[in-house]
Amino acid sequence: MPTNRGVVYQKPGVVTIESIDFPKLAIGKRKCHHGVILKIVSTNICGSDQHMVRGRTTAPAGLVLGHEITGEVIEAGRDVEFVKVGDIVSVPFNIACGRCRNCKEGKTGICLNVNPARPGAAYGYVDMGGWVGGQAEYVMVPYADFNLLRFPDRDQALAKIKDLTLLSDIFPTGYHGAVSAGVGPGTIVYVAGAGPVGLACAASCHLLGAACVIVGDLIPERLKQARSFGCETVDLRASASLAQQIEQIVGVPEVDAAVDCVGFEARGHGKDAAVERPATVLNSIMEVTRAGGALGIPGLYVTGDPGGVDDNAKVGMLGIRIGLGWAKSHCFTTGQCPVMRYHRQLMQCILHDKIQIAKAVNVKVISFEDSPKGYQDFDKGAARKFVIDPHGMLAAG
Ligand SMILES: NC(=O)c1ccc[n+]([C@@H]2O[C@H](COP(=O)([O-])OP(=O)(O)OC[C@H]3O[C@@H](n4cnc5c(N)ncnc54)[C@H](O)[C@@H]3O)[C@@H](O)[C@H]2O)c1
Ligand SMILES: [Zn+2]
Ligand SMILES: [Zn+2]
CATH class of the missing domain: 3.40.50.720 (NAD(P)-binding Rossmann-like Domain)
Structure with a gap:
């Protein structure tokens, strides 16, 4: 079994890097045939994470953080038809089933089937359904055919990854x-x-x-x-x-x-x-x-x-x-941005050089080990968007 590491909230002001379980295609005891396992290419620190890390929410200690995820599909469940192993994909931070009334209306930020406590779910977030976060090396994404945005070309995607990594949240938001x-x-x-x-x-x-x-x-x-x-x-x-x-x-x-x-x-x-x-x-x-x-x-x-x-x-x-x-x-x-409403068009704007979004938000790529420092610097008000590079794929590019 391969290993996995995640960025974990410990207490106000403290996040650490810990060994965590390698993801399974399962939701609790239930098999998750519609899910995929991603090797994470990039995962960003967000102001929304800071609310938790500053102790300004009811987030429990031990929460694996991270809802801004871009990854490579390394395993696909039995019922995943269209996303393939090897695809490089952007993950909307909202988790959505694609089957409920709200998803059918395009309101994927308030899906009715992914969080027993309230409408709407996200990876690695308090009150958002208990899904494991993606500031990690690997993560599981459910309802993969519905949720994921596949980048058309792997080499082109990796060349523009500092821009494309922003499609999981802040650019659509x-x-x-x-x-x-x-x-x-x-x-x-x-x-x-x-x-x-x-x-x-x-x-x-x-x-x-x-x-x-x-x-x-x-x-x-x-x-x-x-x-x-x-x-x-x-x-x-x-x-x-x-x-x-x-x-x-x-x-x-x-x-x-x-x-x-x-x-x-x-x-x-x-x-x-x-x-x-x-x-x-x-x-x-x-x-x-x-x-x-x-x-x-x-x-x-x-x-x-x-x-x-x-x-x-x-x-x-x-x-x-x-x-x-x-x-x-x-x-x-108000509310969560329904990322899926916009991410494909905004991807095309990036791929066709209509916008320099990484430059606008001043992306800074950091190693996995530097994530706790990234949190500290962001909290101090650095004019940066910190992007974690768990496998050194961005540094290599
Ligand atoms: N709706 C969504 O789907 C969604 C998605 C992502 C982030 N968010 C939220 O968006 C907000 C911004 O995220 P971020 O990553 O840029 O966070 P951030 O904390 O880096 O930025 C907030 C900025 O607001 C400034 N600020 C404080 N008081 C102000 C005031 N009175 N007037 C003007 N500026 C003021 C701060 O100095 C800071 O620079 C957060 O609340 C975050 O949780 C929402
Ligand atoms: Zn975010
Ligand atoms: Zn739904």
């Missing part, structure tokens, strides 16, 4: 944020957050034809990264309000569309920049978005947060000024 905010040709859009999701969203806004993409954050290095590919930026530590800074850029204190790429660990603005204000981004995007505009909210909000700022925040109840949003007839879209 950022793009979904932009699409759900109604971004199209000529749009003026505000993207809150210049982490990897915010940067992927900003690059997606350009791809969709936005006239002006304004990115806000409190970390200068990340704002600089946003400017490197043509975004305007606002520094939310400044005393000028978000609306005032937007006015300085576009002449009016208003945008057509806005996307929250921050989530519940949001910092306050101006004099509150050092403290957590979980509803700040939601309230500020309602404030600056024009009446009739739409808000994309890929930033994560949780149902349980042991570190919440007050008793309400601990159960995900935030002080949102819904009256303002209502008065402006805003509509908003």
Whole structure:
């Protein structure tokens, strides 16, 4: 039996590399004939992982992390018809059965059959069905024919792997944020957050034809990264309000569309920049978005947060000024990105050089041994997207 290693959450601030079981084509005691085993080519660290690693969720010790997976199929179950051993594939972070009502409607982020506790599942994530994570050497993927996106050519895929690795989550997620905010040709859009999701969203806004993409954050290095590919930026530590800074850029204190790429660990603005204000981004995007505009909210909000700022925040109840949003007839879209809705088209944009997404989010490839350090550096706010290379395949390329 080959061996396997995984990146494991131990306690707030601590992840370690541990020996873990080699995956089997099984879900508990049940055989999983529709699954495949992947040798992992690349697996990325995400801001969503950080919520767990900072102790801001109810994630248990011992959880094998990792939901952003690209791999090579090394074994296929009896009922896998179309995916073949040797294929290089992108794995949507959402696990979906392809058979339930929501999957049939394309809502693969809230599949009804993959998590007994609630709709929606993911690899290596708290409350997401107990599926083993893919920051590992090998992982099992169920419902493989439905879930996997096969890259057309192995050599081409490995040559563009730093871009293609972003198809498992942040590129579709950022793009979904932009699409759900109604971004199209000529749009003026505000993207809150210049982490990897915010940067992927900003690059997606350009791809969709936005006239002006304004990115806000409190970390200068990340704002600089946003400017490197043509975004305007606002520094939310400044005393000028978000609306005032937007006015300085576009002449009016208003945008057509806005996307929250921050989530519940949001910092306050101006004099509150050092403290957590979980509803700040939601309230500020309602404030600056024009009446009739739409808000994309890929930033994560949780149902349980042991570190919440007050008793309400601990159960995900935030002080949102819904009256303002209502008065402006805003509509908003929350939830997991249904990755499969977008990943094929975005793969083609990468393969045909329509976008330099790895460059936009500043991908840095790290060895498996360096994953704990990658977590630390990312937590400090490095303007990087860390991509783990478990078998040295990226380093070799
Ligand atoms: N919906 C989905 O499917 C999905 C998928 C992936 C990630 N996410 C979520 O998207 C969010 C961003 O992910 P990431 O990897 O970029 O994380 P990240 O933590 O690297 O980035 C968040 C950024 O927001 C900034 N920020 C904090 N307060 C702010 C404020 N008030 N205004 C503007 N910026 C502020 C931080 O400085 C940081 O740079 C996370 O909540 C993550 O869980 C959701
Ligand atoms: Zn992710
Ligand atoms: Zn389903």
